[in-house]
Amino acid sequence: MIGWVARRFAQMVLVVFGVVTLAFVFAYLVPANPARMVAGPQASPQAVASIARQLGLDRSVWSQYLSFLGRLLHGNLGVSFVLQGRTVASEIATALPYTAALALGGVLWEIVLGIPVGVIAAYRPRSVIDRVATFGALLGLSAPPFWLGLMLIYFLAYKVSLFPINGVGHPLIWYLILPSFTLGVGGAAFYSRMVRTTVRQVLRSPFIEFARLKGMPERTILGRHVIRHALLPVVTMLGMDLGYFLGGVLIIESIFGIPGVGQLAYASIATIDIPMITGTVMVAAVFMVLMNFIVDVTYTLIDPRVRLRRGR
Amino acid sequence: MNHQSRRAETTPIPTDVDARRDPVVELDDLSVAFGSGSDEVEVVRGVSLRIERGQRVGLVGESGSGKSVTARAIMQLLPAPGRVSSGRVLIEGAVASPRGARRWRGTTVAMITQDPLSSLNPLVRIGAQMTEMLRHHRGLSRAQARAQALELLEAVGIPDPPRTFRQFPSVLSGGMRQRVALAIAISCRPRLLIADEPTTALDVTIQAQVLDLLEAMSAESESAVLLISHDLGVVANFCDTIVVMYAGRVVETGTTDQILDETAHPYTLALLASVPSMGGDLPERLASIPGSPPAPGVVTPGCPFAPRCPIAQDRCSREAPALVGPPGRSVACHAFGDASWPRPVSVGGAP
CATH class of the missing domain: 1.10.3720.10 (MetI-like)
Known part of the structure; x- marks a missing residue:
């Protein structure tokens, strides 16, 4: 029974990890720039780039993914791009x-x-x-x-x-x-x-x-x-x-x-x-x-x- | 509840066969039909039967002969489109009906069925399946019912009653489950215990044990037994009276000795021939009855056994023979009493 529960929990963690990773990947596959969405349609390219830098979007996908996982392991779901200063958890x-x-x-x-x-x-x-x-x-x-x-x-x-x-x-x-x-x-x-x-x-x-x-x-x-x-x-x-x-x-x-x-x-x-x-x-x-x-x-x-x- | 305690105090009834006893259950010209109108199929036709206190009656016949349906008609629990189309069932002298059955079902008349593997609910503990009956019928408290159930489990030879009490049926073997079912059936000390093919689903060695147990338990609780079986050998060893059914009709009744030694009906004779005897040499092949019984509901003007009967005459396919003879010893056969009848038979003597 205990063995079963342990094994089952490992599976559950794995499934959640997989699903979250897929969600992350799909979000990046969308052919739109999140920084542009935040900055608004009238924003200058410089403003968009600056926002992208603030949000960490200028880094490589891998680096973003790893820092996302790092935060997740600490129970931190991150901060919303759009709603200024609001955490995802809240x-x-x-x-x-x-x-x-x-x-x-x-x-x-x-x-x-x-x-x-x-x-x-x-x-x-x-x-x-x-x-x-x-x-x-x-x-x-x-x-x-x-x-x-x-x-x-x-x-x-x-x-x-x-x-x-x-x-x-x-x-x-x-x-x-x-x-x-x-x-x-x-x-x-x-x-x-x-x-x-x-x-x-x-x-x-x-x-x-x-x-x-x-x-x-x-x-x-x-x-x-x-x-x-x-x-x-x-x-x-x-x-x-x-x-x-x-x-x-x-x-x-x-x-x-x-x-x-x-x-x-x-x-x-x-x-x-x-x-x-x-x-x-x-x-x-x-x-x-x-x-x-x-x-x-x-x-x-x-x-x-x-x-x-x-x-x- | 009161009559229960009184019953327990009654003195053992004499086993003298001639003693006139109260009937526990009587069937009076009972017919059972499935469906209605042009679809009506009569599977039990005009069965009369009397089971007295402490008596052991065997009901024998091939599958489809109406034995099990007769048992369910007694219990007033015919499966869905089935109904008593004529005649009646009397339980301790009172006409039985499905609505009034709660006064006697499980208490005066109890029944165990063929398949012990599925007659216990797989999702309910053995203990709960035993105590629910004791508590409902006898108004026992939880603790009293538990004590009684443990005693019953002990009595039917369950090795570790407290353990089995807590267990689910799936961990028990078929024989053990039939023991539990038997313990449940006799828990309210019924006056009649109907056992419908109680050993058919079990191994041969277990069969004998269960039959011994059935004998012991019915003697202990002073229950009459109606043992239903396709196996004349099983019935002959256990019962003092035998009723032979064929195609929904009673074709012969008598004491076990009469049925074995003075067999009157060719069908009974054929059944006897198909039982291997323990003593003598084994024949090359066991005898079997040629042909097959008529499909349920097929009504021919003549005797239903005529197509398979070795001594059938013209008359047999034209008119159906009536069941003749005094209560307790009767036969339905035209040949009976004829000079052509090959066996020494006495009907009409002392039952």
Whole structure:
């Protein structure tokens, strides 16, 4: 187990390193001069060169990359090119709480909508509830988030002032209901189908028959014997979703005006703010890798047949 | 809960076969069908059966003969499109229904199934799978249920009960899992234990152990047993009464001695011939019954066994023979009683 964790951590560090390096390389491959972006379109070549020197852009890519890695090893993500004097870490720290709250909300919607609907549909196949759930899942899966988000804003925030239209405020949860729903509804639809399939399958298994032969009430059978099996695939997907959401989902953040990591990343790409690009990419990569790890550990807690071993 | 404790105090019932005893379960002209309308397929047809306290009844037949479906009909747990199409099941004299089953399922009548490898939930500890039943049916506390479960594990011959209690089923062998399943099934001291092919999935050496255990446990808890098997040899060693089914119908009933020594139905005779005997010389090949049983739902006007029967007459393919004889000893065959019938048979004598 300890060997497995050590090995796994080494892999995680390697993956994050690789992703960050790629982000760095791509940022330099863009055929535009970051110094020009900072200086503005009217700036003289001398001013641009001076800014490039200030930012260290006049040095070779290798030298820049090595000093970037050196800073990273000290936990320093660097200073923004564009936002004068602001560190990447502080910008991310400001944006991350919004993204995290939105991500948790999205996952929460996935759970509270997806799992119960899937279970109920599985217990009553071909019933009215099942058909409604199937139709709802089809809608949820096929509705593009930008369209759904705009529809929700138009009807529930603009026409009927149930929710705030845009931005963030106090209490935050109030401003995040529509965005997180938009974020989670696709996953919820997917989970409801997946849970329905798994539960249908589990209900046909011999150990469920045996539990019934034992005279256990259906509620206990669901709670103790069925749910665990239904949760196995859901746990994997939820972990991946959460990892992805925590990286910042730009489309949701921009529709609903949430100043999260996604918007930060987008703005930094638009201005070729290289430290900010690598910083936000690194945050996304770290969350993805970390959630993967958590999923694997959770799996062993639910399913005793899965054991963590070196070399897996 | 009260009747449970009272049951434990009852004195052992006499083993005298002639003694008139209370029936635990009765099947009254039971038919089971799958589907409906023109798609209806009747897989069990007019089965009547009476299982008395402490009795050991064997239900024998080829796969597809309706044995397992009969067992599930007793438990009121027929798989999805299946339903009791006519007749009824009586549990201790009361008509059984799926809704009322919580009063007796698992307590008065318990059942273990064929596949011990999959009848225990792989994600739930053995202990929890045992105690949930004790706690639900007998209202035991967590500690009481645990103590009781450990005792049961000990009784079924699990080497280290506290350890097994904590373990998940996947670490146990098939034989051990069937022991655990048996311990669970008898944990509420059922009056009838239905064992549906309990040894089919196990190694031959383990089979004997499990059967011995089944015998010991049913004697200890004074349960009647309905042993379902395709293997007449297994059933003959274990049961005092045998019911032979073919194509969803009962074709012969009798005590084990009657079935073995005074076999009345050609199908039973063919089954007997296909069981290798332990004593005598092994034949070159084991006898097998030519042909195959009719597909479920195929209804012919005559006897369903006629196409495979060595002594079939014209009449056999025209009209179906009725099950005749007193309760406990009956046979459904036209040839029976004819001069052409080659075996010395007595039906109608003392059951």
